[in-house]
């Protein structure tokens with residue numbers, strides 16, 4: 097049985113706790129939040145007795161295999177370094193860091209301590225995205241040469257996450273990071289990126305629209321586009337839609353989780369809808385299922401002494417894309433060459 101503690105009992109952490117309760121071979125034995133009302137409310141909801149207002153006290157007092165850090169980005173570095181020094185394995189929510197320097201320091205701290213560090217980059221763990229990856233790996237559409245990963249919505253994300261309206265960066269750092277990670281997952285690491293951004297909603301501080309073009313090492317060119325300012329006939333939140341063209345066919349992941357595959361054999365349509373887990377609610381069930389899947393993957397990795405798909409080191413490449421996209425957008429949309437961190 098792996099024993100963990102959750103740090104940060106806010107909006108999204110409730111999904112983590114539901115998922116942990118559903119998984120076997122793991123138990124969350126303690127909670128930590130510096131906001132006492134949130135700590136108490138979450139402890140009561142999930143029946144977890146041991147609670148702490150301070151992460152250092154938690155790590156001193158508890159015997160743990162891992163901590164699950166679900167705070168916002170500003171506290172990730174101190175908490176990851178504290179956990180690494182305490183010798184426990186770590187999950188850290190996205191965005192992993194505000195700067196590449198912080199992210200590199202965190203991966204170094206985990207390496208030096210010999211602990212596993214996984215970034216909770218869950219979008220690639222959605223069952224529809226895994227289904228698309230399986231089709232690409234099967235060779236049914238041949239070698240992909242072009243792709244698009246698209247997330248366009250007018251859903252009110254600000255009521256659940258008010259910081260999104262006031263932070264200095266918005267859609268690339270919060271959502272685009274997931275969509276860029278899906279592009280890396282499907283098409284491989286990127287060699288270059290160019291980006292354009294826009295703020296459409298006058299009531300928020302930063303950009304709510306971003307359009308990016310990536311050239312991948314595999315030779316794929318992809319478009320990654322995100323918007324929280326697109327009022328559409330059908331609201332698709334929180335679906336990521338996909339288009340991939342290959343040498344012998346194509347695929348489209350359409351609204352409503354409909355996967356259409358065109359190959360030399362003809363057209364096939366599959367329903368790749370996510371399951372509605374007992375604790376989940378529409379339309380978030382797609383994201384909630386991916387939370388369970390990534391947490392299960394983390395425990396599998398601990399048991400097998402394997403590195404998670406979205407390890408801290410892997411995530412440096414997704415973060416580098418985020419930083420390069422902001423640089424391009426503020427510097428005349430010029431193409432930024434990536435170093436591969």
Ligand code: NAD
Pocket residue numbers: 103104105106107108109128129130131134149150151166167168169171175189190191216217218256257270383
């Ligand atoms: P939130 O503000 O609702 O919750 C954060 C909680 O952490 C708060 O209760 C706060 O008191 C606590 N906290 C902050 N610093 C702390 C510290 N040093 N010690 C103890 N507690 C501390 O934020 P949220 O909306 O739940 O977002 C948390 C993270 O989850 C963000 O990084 C966000 O980007 C991410 N998120 C991820 C997804 C996803 O699909 N992966 C979805 C939504 C949010």
